Amino acid sequence: MDDRSFTAAQDFLLSAKTFWTTTLYGAVRDSYSEKANHSQDGASDSVEAVAEALEDTTLYQFYAWLERHLQRMKYAGRYGLVPYHEERRREMLEALGHVDTDDRFLELNENLDLPAYYTGVDIHQHPGGVWSDALAGVIYERGARTTTPLLDAAGKDVHERFTDLALAGGSHSNVLDMGCGFGKSTQPFFRRLPDSRIEGVDLAAPCIKLAASLAQKAQSKNVRFRQMNACNTDYANESFDLVTSTMVLHELPPKTLDEFFDEAFRVLSPGGRMVNLDFYCLPDAFRRFIHYGHARRNNESYMGPLAEMDISKLLTSKGFVDVEILPFKETEGVDIDANGSWRFPWTVIAARKPERCGS
Template identity: 55%
Template sequence: MDDRSFAVAQAMILETKKYWTTKLYPALKEDYQHRASLSDAPPQTVNDVRGLIGGTTDYQVYAWLERHLQRFKYSGRYGLAPYHRERRDNFLAPLTGMTDNENLDVDPDFDQPKYYRAVDIHQHPGGVWSADTAGFEYERGARSTTPMMGGKHRDLHQRFTDLVAEGGTPSRVLDMGCGFGKSTQPFYESFADARIDAIDLSAPCVTLGAYTARQGQAKNTRFRQMSACETDYDDSEFDLVTSTMLIHELPPPQIEQMFDESLRLLQSGGRMVHLDFHELPDVFARFIHYGHGRRNNEPFMEPWAEMDVASVLKEKGFKDVTVKSFAEAEGVDAVNSPVWRFPWTVISAVKP
């Protein structure tokens, strides 16, 4: 495909996603509220909401577009996967020699977890780990994950890093599930004197992350292919363990393992701060969020949202546990948003 056709097609998908976000979602929410006001009792469960609007035309169109816009974005005629894979050599050329970079550690014999291989999360063809261009595909795709933010998507990560900085300046940081390094970059830029390790299951992603860090002359950061559930670091090696949009992609047993590993890795008084999707203000938001998980091939989103994470962390021995909604941009209403948004949540705790 030619570059112009690709760019136009992706722009059309993004504009349609904006319409879905700002027009279809509010109309669906208004219809739900009207139907709920006429019902004998307020809806109490996700199934109650489904019974009210699950069969309506508004919801069917909303759900169809959510599923298929993502499919078109990644694997359609002008999708991210075919575009990047047709140009494989061009995209990979700058990465030549990265395997010899001291700030990159990739294991060619790495055994991917079964849960990670079983589902093409985000509808990414083959998964974000399988193609050597997958890091570039994921990076381009992330630009339209939050359609209303556009070029401000980086601000989300910087806002989170700024929030973390309010609790003190770390000296040894572990970024779990770093992807292609978008979440890591504000940390190595904000904490230039800290030593930062970023880990992810995807070799193409950590390779791109290391390349981007090298281009930014960040010498304090190392990218490694590794599971957040089981690392090779020493006990008490870090004073900050963090992640962004990792937890909801883990099955419940692996979530608990990741929390256990975080506790092991932290120094006494060290902080664990994760940004993810969790706090849902009402049953309608829960219904929408669970549907998103199914349509976007994210099967662990629902059990994670159902988890009483504060109790789990306290039982594991953490203290000062907080679970709070997070505004991803200025002026965002995290409780009653007029447009669709992710339920951004900060989960933080301290090792005694």
């Protein structure tokens, strides 16, 4: 496959996705509003009622089909990310390979047991997942460039905006990015805090190899990526004053999420903050219905369970204080409420470890 054909096909799919995000989503939403207005009960507050109203309509069936299959075609099929990178395997691996021996940036663990929830489903419809193939990190990075439909008109990436928020009102000398993926979420931290120690951990070796490679190319000296389960790290108690995660919580089964928060609490210094960016605040049944459908269609098994959890109660039960659950606008340049396009229910979930536990 030549580069031009690949780019043309991916651009076509992205344009189709944009139509889906704006026009088709808007039509489904309007269709539901009309049905709700004509029903005696008005807009229902249950997902089941929205499903009853929409799932058998032709419009929604096309909406759902396109959500599933535009993503499938992005990754697989003749012009998909996987075959494109497969044809360039050797050169792409050569570009990554030189960081393997440099443990200043990278620490791999070949004996790490990957959990069944992680290997049993190919998240994001990425064939083989983000962990099973040496190229998976590079493919994931390329795919993630077009994940967020509402791009910031001011050009400020969602990770930069999240970092602004995480760093606000404090100084941070030790930062842990849990489930750092290919390091996109870690980059603003190690770039903005050159005198601090930044650590990123993730299950997927292909992803942290890419993260380390990018950090090395950026000549960063304050960051290290380690292949490790974020729920069971080897860091000493109270090692970090800031623990973050970005789009990780919704990938975890409830029991694992419980362990994740326990581990964050353990490694945080007294007074330290945990700040997570994820998908949680769903203001009405329609948005919830759309989100749960997205979860199923995009192979995100635990989006629904996360959205159903009482996170505030859970964090409080673990000893966290100052719990904040705030809707997050991924862009500065667009009036999201007026825009009406499909978007993730971005939410910041933050909490603080008390100065003295039990206080």
